[in-house]
Amino acid sequence: MLSSTATFTRVASMLRGALIALVITCGFFSNHRPLAAATESVVSAALAAEASLQTQRALELFLTAEKTQPNDPFILRKIARQYSDLDVELKTTAEKKAAIERALDYAQRATAVEPHHAENVLSVAICYGKLAFFANPSRKVEYSRLVRDHTLRALALDPDYAWAHHLLGRWHYEVSTLGATARVFVKLFYGGLPAASTAEAVDHLRRAVDLEPTQLQHHLELGFALAAHGLPSQARIAFTAGLALPSREKHDETAMARARAALAKITDDPRP
Numbered sequence: 050m051l052s053s054t055a056t057f058t059r060v061a062s063m064l065r066g067a068l069i070a071l072v073i074t075c076g077f078f079s080n081h082r083p084l085a086a087a088t089e090s091v092v093s094a095a096l097a098a099e100a101s102l103q104t105q106r107a108l109e110l111f112l113t114a115e116k117t118q119p120n121d122p123f124i125l126r127k128i129a130r131q132y133s134d135l136d137v138e139l140k141t142t143a144e145k146k147a148a149i150e151r152a153l154d155y156a157q158r159a160t161a162v163e164p165h166h167a168e169n170v171l172s173v174a175i176c177y178g179k180l181a182f183f184a185n186p187s188r189k190v191e192y193s194r195l196v197r198d199h200t201l202r203a204l205a206l207d208p209d210y211a212w213a214h215h216l217l218g219r220w221h222y223e224v225s226t227l228g229a230t231a232r233v234f235v236k237l238f239y240g241g242l243p244a245a246s247t248a249e250a251v252d253h254l255r256r257a258v259d260l261e262p263t264q265l266q267h268h269l270e271l272g273f274a275l276a277a278h279g280l281p282s283q284a285r286i287a288f289t290a291g292l293a294l295p296s297r298e299k300h301d302e303t304a305m306a307r308a309r310a311a312l313a314k315i316t317d318d319p320r321p
């Protein structure tokens with residue numbers, strides 16, 4: 050039997066893995082809104098750099114745009130996304146943590162300016178999830194609650210926001226599959242987490258797919274939820290559908306690699 054210290058370390062690792070998996074493929078997905086003419090050309094160049102996955106260049110350009118429109122929530126949200134996406138390029142833990150902390154700061158600033166915009170609120174949720182990687186166990190639990198709370202708030206603001214359904218579905222999937230030992234320790238030492246279920250995960254991820262059927266990450270995460278819910282045949286269909294779509298976003302390749310590994314392990318069952 051594991052000692053209490055060993056069990057504590059194992060649970061902390063499971064919590065870290067769950068929260069990182071929860072947000073690693075999520076970006077700050079948003080549409081361009083009208084800006085002042087003086088800023089428009091800089092933002093257009095920044096959006097082009099972002100689309101071609103040149104994160105550092107996009108960040109530099111959005112920071113330039115911020116100088117002329119420091120309180121524009123679209124620009125603030127976009128800066129948050131670039132800092133968040135940089136974590137896959139930076140080498141040290143300190144650099145990664147600093148980038149996510151800056152992302153959270155900009156996401157919170159965007160939300161302060163435009164508190165009823167669902168994308169601003171969801172960007173805060175994403176940052177809290179990423180910061181969990183660097184936190185101690187108690188903060189990981191706190192961040193998990195914040196991820197859920199901000200995602201629910203984003204959905205209340207926009208019930209048809211596909212990425213909010215995606216993130217809430219992933220939250221349900223990750224928390225519900227923590228395991229009995231982890232749940233007991235979380236409840237004992239940190240007051241527990243809100244109830245989660247694979248059924249809720251499937252429902253929210255199916256909604257995300259319905260809303261954005263060409264976004265491969267919705268299909269892939271639905272595959273994970275279906276597999277956890279005991280529906281491997283349907284999981285295979287979801288994985289296959291997602292893997293057939295083109296990779297466009299910063300974390301798409303990471304998501305596809307995870308899905309390919311999971312798909313290779315699936316054994317179909319007779320249920321539809």
